[in-house]
């Protein structure tokens with residue numbers, strides 16, 4: 001169990017240190033900003049859709065290690081996914097983080113690294129911020145999203 005815990009931590013540290021898809025898209029067709037007042041995390045998520053699929057996704061902003069790692073893991077995971085799968089994954093991650101379910105390792109893949117966050121309820125919003133912002137971008141929300 002400790003090995004697993006170390007593995008989770010390594011994934012978070014790695015994605016915080018070298019976030020994937022951390023840049024601006026040239027011509028995004030969806031974009032949303034998210035803000036977690038509890039911690040001060042601020043993210044912008046940009047998307048390019050192609051049919052019913054996320055063709056490209058990127059994020060920018062600043063925040064704590066968990067918020068950045070979660071956004072990085074998310075962009076890596078949802079790129080190329082169909083929108084229905086993205087929404088299903090969002091529910092799965094939310095359930096995992098809040099402890100509502102243990103999640104399906106086959107669906108979650110590397111996102112399982114976020115499992116440890118649920119032991120720190122104050123940090124759950126850090127981890128869910130990127131996902132809320134992604135959904136807001138998909139739904140075309142014009143106003144910044146707040147986790148409050």
Ligand code: ZN
Pocket residue numbers: 036039040041063064065066067125126
């Ligand atoms: Zn945070």
